[in-house]
Amino acid sequence: MALMAASSTVPDAHSEFASRPHSPSANYVDVLKVLLSFFMIVVSLLLKLRRDLLKSRRARVSSLHVFPTNTASALSPSAVRLVANVGVVMTTDKQEEIWDRYASNTNKGSYSHKPEKGRQVTLFASSAIKSADVKPSECRRNIALDNITAEKLNEAIGHEIKIGKTAVVFAHRRTVPCMPLERRLKKPGLQEEIWDKAGVSCEILVSGEVKCGDAFKIGAHHPERIDTPWTPDMFVRPSLSKTG
Structure with missing residues (x-):
């Protein structure tokens, strides 16, 4: 009995080891895990900032304009629909459709008597008219674009252009400003x-909704x-x- 009592007082090696403080190497591992988690969070934030920055620099629709007749002032909705081979149409709050003057089913434009494919929708760089002190709604064009220069947009002639999720147009020529606008x-x-x-x-090749933003x-180049x-x-x- 004495021997048993004595043996019961001997500390258990396993429990003693378990009660000891962690070794320095274990602490280092914990610190590294925390640092790694922090690093991953920082990387994730930086990647998001980069995506947002690139997104902000992409060419985007800044405003939309529909002109029902050749004399009507601009209607500037937040969204329009480009209809293939026809033109631009907007829908009012009362669910009424209003077509742009150059849509082939209205023919209310100043030059509608001389129809052409490339007059179904017009695009312009909003930055190009700021120096002329002209508002986007005043220049008689349909879609204003940010983050693109007029020179770059002119280079799109002969190219397909995707706008929004589905709409695709084809740029046939430069749009020349007219004296009546002046x-x-x-x-x-x-x-x-x-x-x-x-x-x-x-020309509108593929129909689709276009919204501000x-x-x-x-896209593809097809000059032919x-x-x-x-x-x-x-x-x-x-x-x-001017002569002389």
């Missing part, structure tokens, strides 16, 4: 100032598909038309 806005010299910055005229992407009765030699820049 007179309407009472801005002498406007035609000259925005001569190369007035946007591009497009939608992405804009220049350009079809317009308005060749470059038919337009004379005001400064070059």
Whole structure:
């Protein structure tokens, strides 16, 4: 009995080991795990910031404009529908459809008597008209774009262009500013100032909804598909038309 009692007082090796403090190496592992978790959070945040930055620099729709007739002021909805081979249409709060003046089913534009595929929708760089002190709704174009220059947009002629999730258009030619616009806005010299910055005229290939904020992407190049009765030699820049 004495021996048993004595043996019961001997500390158990396993329990003694378990009660000892962790070794320094175990502490280092815990610290590394915390640091690794922190590092992963930082990387995740940086990647998100990069995606947001790239997204903010992409060409996007900044505003939309529909002109029911050649004299009507702009209607500027938050969304429109591009209808293939027809034109631009918006829907009012009362579910009424209003078509742009150059839609092929209305023919209410100043040049509707000279139909062409590339007049179904017009695009322009909003930055290009800021220097001329012209509002996007005043320049008689349908889709204003941010984060793209007029020069870059002009290079899209002969290309397919995707706007939003499904709509696809094809740029046939530059859109030339007209003298009636200069007179309407009472801005002498406007035609000259925005001569190369007035946007591009497009054919709608694939129907789709377009909303403010939608992405804009220049796609495949098919110059052989350009079809317009308005060749470059038919337009004379005001400064070059002056003689003597």
